[in-house]
Amino acid sequence: MTEPACLGNKKVCIICLVVVFLVMSIRAMILVPMDDSQTNHLKAYGVVFNSLENGNKVSWLLNYRGGSFAAKRSKDFELQARVAGVAFSVISGSEWKGILSTIEKNNMEKVTLEKAPKIAVYTPPGKLPWDDAVTMALTYAHIPYDKVYDKEVVSGKIKEYDWLHLHHEDFTGQYSKFYRSFSGAPWFQKQKMEQEKLAKSLGFDKVSNCKKAVALSIRKFVENGGFLFAMCSATNTLEITLSALGTDIVGEVYDGDGVDPQYRQKLDFNNCMAFENFEIETDQMASHFGNIDINLVNTPMRKEAKDFELFDFSAKLDPVPSMLVQCHKSVIKGYFGLLTSFNRKVIKKSVIILGQVPNSDMVNYIHGVVGKGQFAYLGGHDPEDYSHAVGDEPTMLELHKNSPGYRLILNNVLFPAAEKKEKKT
Numbered sequence: 001m002t003e004p005a006c007l008g009n010k011k012v013c014i015i016c017l018v019v020v021f022l023v024m025s026i027r028a029m030i031l032v033p034m035d036d037s038q039t040n041h042l043k044a045y046g047v048v049f050n051s052l053e054n055g056n057k058v059s060w061l062l063n064y065r066g067g068s069f070a071a072k073r074s075k076d077f078e079l080q081a082r083v084a085g086v087a088f089s090v091i092s093g094s095e096w097k098g099i100l101s102t103i104e105k106n107n108m109e110k111v112t113l114e115k116a117p118k119i120a121v122y123t124p125p126g127k128l129p130w131d132d133a134v135t136m137a138l139t140y141a142h143i144p145y146d147k148v149y150d151k152e153v154v155s156g157k158i159k160e161y162d163w164l165h166l167h168h169e170d171f172t173g174q175y176s177k178f179y180r181s182f183s184g185a186p187w188f189q190k191q192k193m194e195q196e197k198l199a200k201s202l203g204f205d206k207v208s209n210c211k212k213a214v215a216l217s218i219r220k221f222v223e224n225g226g227f228l229f230a231m232c233s234a235t236n237t238l239e240i241t242l243s244a245l246g247t248d249i250v251g252e253v254y255d256g257d258g259v260d261p262q263y264r265q266k267l268d269f270n271n272c273m274a275f276e277n278f279e280i281e282t283d284q285m286a287s288h289f290g291n292i293d294i295n296l297v298n299t300p301m302r303k304e305a306k307d308f309e310l311f312d313f314s315a316k317l318d319p320v321p322s323m324l325v326q327c328h329k330s331v332i333k334g335y336f337g338l339l340t341s342f343n344r345k346v347i348k349k350s351v352i353i354l355g356q357v358p359n360s361d362m363v364n365y366i367h368g369v370v371g372k373g374q375f376a377y378l379g380g381h382d383p384e385d386y387s388h389a390v391g392d393e394p395t396m397l398e399l400h401k402n403s404p405g406y407r408l409i410l411n412n413v414l415f416p417a418a419e420k421k422e423k424k425t
Contacts, residue, residue: 027072027073027093028073028090028091028092028093029070029071029072029073029090029091029093029095029096030070030071030072030073030074030077030078030081030088030089030090030091031068031069031070031088031089031090031091031099032044032047032048032068032069032070032071032081032086032087032088033065033066033068033087033088033089034065034066034067034068034069034326034328035065035066035068035328036066036328037065037087038066038086038087038328038402039085039086039087039401039402040084040085040086040087040401040402041328041401041402041403041406041407042137042140042141042397042400042401042402042403042406042407042410043084043085043086043140043141043142043401044069044081044084044086045141045143045407045410045413045414046084046140046141046142046143047077047080047081047084047086048069048071048113048414049116049141049143049413049414049417050080050142051071051076051077051080052113052114052115052116052417053116053144054076056071056072056074056077057071057112057113057114058070058071058112058113059071059110059111059112059113060110060111060112060113060323060326060414060418061099061103061108061109061110062108062109062110062111062315062319062322062323062326063106063107063108063109063315063322063326064099064102064103064108066326066327066328067323067326067327067328067411070096070099073090078090084142085401107312107314107315107316108315108316109315109316109319109322111319111323111418111419112418112419113414113417113418113419114417114418114419115417116417117161117162117163117227117413117416117417118146118160118161118162118163119138119143119144119145119146119161119162119163119165119413120145120146120147120148120152120158120161120163120164120165121134121135121138121145121146121147121148121164121165121167122148122149122153122164122165122166122167122169122218122234123135123147123148123149123167123169124149124194125147125149132165132167132168133167133231133381133382133383133395133406133409134165134167134229134231134409135167136394136395136397137397137406137409137410137413138413140397140398141410143413145165146161148161148164149198150198150199150202150210150211150214151198151201151202153214153217153218154202154210154213154214154217156217158217158218158221158226159221159224159226161226162226162227162416163226163227163228163229163412163413163416164218164221164226164227164228164229165228165229165230165231166218166228166229166230166231166234166235166238167230167231167232167234167381168231168232168233168234168337168338168381169233169234169237170211170233170237171211171214171215171234171237171238171240171241172208172211172237172240172241172244172249172250172289173195173206173207173208173209173210173211173250173254173255174208174250174251174254174284174289175188175191175192175195175254176233176338177286177287177288177289178287179253179254179284179285180285180286180287181287183253195207195210198210206255206256207254207255208248208250208254208255211241212241212244212245215238215241215242215245216242216245218238219242219271219273219370221373222273222370222371222373222374222375223370223371223372223373224371224372224373225371225372225373226373227373227374227375227376227412227415227416228373228374228375228376229375229376229377229378229409229412229413230375230376230377230378231337231377231378231379231380231381231409232337232338232339232379232380232381233289233337233338233339235274235292235339235342235377235378235379236275236289236290236292236293236339236342237289239272239273239274239275239278239292240278240280240289240290240292242271242272242273243267243268243269243271243272243278243280244263244266244267244280245268245271246266246268247260247262247263247266247267248260248263249263249280249282250284251282251283251284252284253284254284259282263280263282267280272348273348273368273370273375274342274347274348274351274366274368274375274377275292275342275346275347275348276346276348277346278290278291278292278343278346279291289339291343291346292339292342292343292346293338293339293340293341293342293343293379294340294341294342294343294344294361294362295336295339295340295341295362297336297337297338297339297340303340303341303362304334305334305335305336305340305341305380305386305387306334306341306357306360306362307331307332307333307334307357308331308332308334308341308355308356308357308362308363308364308365309330309331309332309355309356309357309358310325310327310330310331310332310354310355310365311325311353311354311355311356312325312330313325319418320367320374320415321352321354321367323411323414323415323418324354324365324367324376324408324411324412324415325354325355325365325408325411326407326411327404327407327408327411328402328404328407329404332355332364332383332404332405332408333383333386333404333405334357334364334380334386335380335381335382335383335384335385335386335387335388335405336380336381336386336387336388337379337380337381337382337388338381339379339380340364340379340380341357341362341363341364341379342362342363342364342366342377342379343361343362343363344356344360344361344362344363345361347363347366348368350368350369351366351367351368352366352367352368353365353366354366354367354376355408363379364378364379364380365377365378365379365408376412376415378408378409378412380405382395383403383404383405383406383408383409384397384399384400384403384405384406
């Protein structure tokens with residue numbers, strides 16, 4: 001029997017032991033691909049979120065196979081993925097090194113997700129889950145969240161959260177401008193009565209003034225370091241309300257008094273986070289809010305909801321917008337909302353465009369920084385329901401588990417978990 005070459009040579013033996021130790025110390029990893037090979041994109045986010053909640057770190061591989069995830073191999077992670085029907089593979093240390101080498105040489109980046117964000121969804125009591133695409137996404141992916149509303153916002157309770165979501169909500173106090181179509185409907189009358197009762201209980205003489213306080217508190221939440229994600233009518237009504245903090249833009253049928261004749265001169269766009277120099281529709285019989293929404297839903301000027309393209313960012317230079325657009329598709333099918341597409345002409349120059357309809361003024365997805373915090377706005381109501389209307393059946397995400405549009409929502413959920421580091425410039 002031949003003796004190992006290193007026997008009798010202590011220096012060589014030590015080197016061999018070091019090599020063996022290094023090889024063994026590189027643990028096997030779990031790779032969750034997020035390209036077309038993934039069986040359930042949406043629940044993959046829930047598996048990652050759950051791992052973060054359990055104190056583990058997860059790598060988000062920006063632009064690698066659709067924005068894949070990787071984590072140290074563990075029985076818990078594997079079990080969670082299997083139960084959720086999420087595709088994954090176990091890779092060796094050498095395979096992991098190869099992936100890191102590929103990332104280093106290409107427009108890709110590895111971002112460490114460190115801690116699960118605490119999530120709040122702004123929603124009134126009794127609201128149906130399918131009225132909110134984000135609530136559906138969180139529920140389907142098994143990501144926990146708390147519900148908050150005006151009382152929690154104006155009292156400062158939202159400071160306890162890292163991430164706040166707003167959806168189909170009207171911050172102007174005009175009940176989504178449904179007066180002309182639904183003023184006689186029992187649900188509309190009930191909503192108006194409940195809103196007025198809530199506003200008075202919080203010390204406000206009318207709903208529109210209550211919503212101004214709410215809008216200002218939300219802006220302060222962002223300024224102090226919070227992350228805000230909003231969709232549908234929450235985006236433009238929040239901005240309109242912030243611009244009109246010093247005036248009255250609400251018609252008599254909604255709050256009992258008329259619109260301030262001097263409201264145009266009193267608008268302050270410096271209070272807004274995303275938009276400026278926009279026009280407001282004050283006709284109380286109108287069904288739209290102004291020209292922030294270029295589609296003007298429910299009007300004779302209504303434009304088709306068109307497919308929009310995601311911008312291809314430099315993952316190394318711009319990791320933040322890169323995280324927000326991670327997807328296995330570069331084009332998202334168009335879908336309506338009470339706000340559908342943002343008007344490019346009124347978007348502030350400081351705002352980053354994440355998704356747009358090429359060769360048009362239609363912008364569907366934006367991101368910006370305010371103070372210490374950040375926000376992202378996504379147009380439309382439900383990425384898998386082209387023209388969701390009052391009373392429609394809920395979207396069954398079991399039928400859309402690989403939805404590119406819903407992935408954009410869940411990118412925003414994970415974003416606050418990312419390790420904070422300097423941009424590579």
